[in-house]
Amino acid sequence: MTRINKPLDDDLLMRKLKNVLLKEDREQLMQLKEVLDDPNQLSEKVNPLIEQRLDFLKKNFPKEYRLVVNQIVEERLRGFQDEVLNIMYPVLGKMIRKYITHQFQLMKDRIDTTVRSTFSIEALKRKLKSVFLGVNESDLVMSQIDGPVIEEIYVIQRNSGLLLGSASLNNTIDQDVIAGMLTAIKSFVEDAFQRESEDLERIQYGSYKIFIQNYHSYYIAVVMSGSLSAKESDALSTRLSNFTDKELTQISNIDNEAIQHISSKLNEYFVQPQRNN
Amino acid sequence: MTSKKVILTGSFGVGKTSLFNQFIYARFSDRYLTTIGVKVNKKVVKVGDREISLLLWDIAGEVTQDKVPTSYFLGASGIVYVFDLTRPLTYKNIETDINYLKDLLPGGIIKIVGNKKDLVSEEQIEAVKNSLSVPVNITTSAKTGENVSDLFQELGTDLIG
Numbered sequence: 077m078t079r080i081n082k083p084l085d086d087d088l089l090m091r092k093l094k095n096v097l098l099k100e101d102r103e104q105l106m107q108l109k110e111v112l113d114d115p116n117q118l119s120e121k122v123n124p125l126i127e128q129r130l131d132f133l134k135k136n137f138p139k140e141y142r143l144v145v146n147q148i149v150e151e152r153l154r155g156f157q158d159e160v161l162n163i164m165y166p167v168l169g170k171m172i173r174k175y176i177t178h179q180f181q182l183m184k185d186r187i188d189t190t191v192r193s194t195f196s197i198e199a200l201k202r203k204l205k206s207v208f209l210g211v212n213e214s215d216l217v218m219s220q221i222d223g224p225v226i227e228e229i230y231v232i233q234r235n236s237g238l239l240l241g242s243a244s245l246n247n248t249i250d251q252d253v254i255a256g257m258l259t260a261i262k263s264f265v266e267d268a269f270q271r272e273s274e275d276l277e278r279i280q281y282g283s284y285k286i287f288i289q290n291y292h293s294y295y296i297a298v299v300m301s302g303s304l305s306a307k308e309s310d311a312l313s314t315r316l317s318n319f320t321d322k323e324l325t326q327i328s329n330i331d332n333e334a335i336q337h338i339s340s341k342l343n344e345y346f347v348q349p350q351r352n353n
Numbered sequence: 354m355t356s357k358k359v360i361l362t363g364s365f366g367v368g369k370t371s372l373f374n375q376f377i378y379a380r381f382s383d384r385y386l387t388t389i390g391v392k393v394n395k396k397v398v399k400v401g402d403r404e405i406s407l408l409l410w411d412i413a414g415e416v417t418q419d420k421v422p423t424s425y426f427l428g429a430s431g432i433v434y435v436f437d438l439t440r441p442l443t444y445k446n447i448e449t450d451i452n453y454l455k456d457l458l459p460g461g462i463i464k465i466v467g468n469k470k471d472l473v474s475e476e477q478i479e480a481v482k483n484s485l486s487v488p489v490n491i492t493t494s495a496k497t498g499e500n501v502s503d504l505f506q507e508l509g510t511d512l513i514g
């Protein structure tokens with residue numbers, strides 16, 4: 077008979093027993109844990125299941141739900157036709173404008189090469205003109221086709237958007253309203269991009285370009301049709317600065333008289349000369 | 354002629370655009386076309402023997418005024434704050450909104466307008482007015498045109514005065 081000299085530790089015994097009995101279970105558990113912890117292994121196991129489910133949905137969804145979905149979409153579209161159009165319209169307009177701008181650029185490039193390659197009397201004349209005027213030749217060709225025309229010019233109070241003076245070639249639109257809308261668009265864009273020190277300088281609408289020159293308490297907006305080359309826009313900017321230096325610095329308070337004065341000066345500087353051409 | 358900038362603001366769908374369409378073109382539509390961004394319109398108002406040109410900025414409705422870009426309010430002389438008499442949600446924040454606008458435009462004229470009065474009874478209007486902590490200046494209907502020109506006429510008078 078053997079004698080156990082140490083009293084049996086229940087706890088130890090239990091653990092040993094567990095080790096023996098549950099060894100297999102534990103191994104499986106470890107494996108499972110490994111799979112769960114390793115994303116690669118996990119997805120290997122789970123993906124087929126998901127795929128199967130997706131497959132099922134793909135096959136059955138159109139069958140079961142297409143009619144209902146179609147009906148809902150159709151109803152919505154019908155009910156919101158105007159709204160949809162309203163959303164689409166600017167996007168389409170933008171695409172068309174982009175396309176036209178692009179075509180214009182292509183045309184400009186083509187003209188550039190023509191200018192370079194031809195040597196005619198016309199070209200010689202252009203060359204002379206460009207030497208005298210300091211405009212590059214392709215700009216000159218462009219301006220013969222489609223020179224920039226100042227349609228409208230506004231001096232607008234910066235914050236309120238109220239008109240401080242304006243002149244226009246055709247006098248067809250309500251200039252107060254345009255000045256307000258321009259200011260709204262300007263503050264919207266400047267707000268949206270959170271650029272306090274940067275101002276909106278150019279808006280393009282169809283074949284119209286709105287050139288904006290900013291000053292401290294007002295800004296000048298020039299609405300132009302035709303294309304405007306970089307040189308021409310520089311020249312315009314200089315003309316605007318000349319104008320403000322000469323005509324706008326001494327105006328201190330804005331009353332009707334001041335507005336009238338600014339308007340007639342705008343006309344004299346920017347609009348009238350075009351009529352004489 | 355003097356020009357004044359006036360902001361039309363308030364929650365969406367309260368009838369800002371309708372009010373000014375009624376005022377400017379004397380027309381009303383039941384269809385709701387929400388305003389995107391801002392629409393500026395002009396109307397000349399006669400006050401006595403003087404004329405004043407109102408440049409009305411109709412801005413897209415926001416649930417609370419602090420959501421409206423503050424730059425829209427710059428240089429404004431007056432604000433027309435519109436709420437919908439039939440929708441409590443549109444006057445729930447009225448006190449906070451008005452205080453906010455007063456801070457934004459110190460000394461500016463603010464008109465508080467309850468619109469769509471054609472849809473509610475006189476008693477209901479009184480109940481709404483009594484429940485508010487700010488005074489309602491005028492109640493209007495952009496649909497029938499009731500009080501619409503009065504609203505802008507009063508505004509013109511205040512702006513000249």
Ligand SMILES: Nc1nc2c(ncn2[C@@H]2O[C@H](COP(=O)(O)OP(=O)(O)OP(=O)(O)O)[C@@H](O)[C@H]2O)c(=O)[nH]1
Pocket residue numbers: 364365366367368369370371372382383384385386387388389412413414415468469470471472493494495496497
């Ligand atoms: N019955 C009635 N309906 C009105 C009145 N005013 C506006 N509505 C209707 O209410 C809806 C919203 O009117 P809008 O003028 O577009 O509202 P809004 O405040 O300009 O809305 P947002 O531009 O989204 O901020 C339209 O369906 C209008 O026909 C009114 O006085 N009476």
Ligand SMILES: [Mg+2]
Pocket residue numbers: 369370371386387388411412413414
């Ligand atoms: Mg609106």
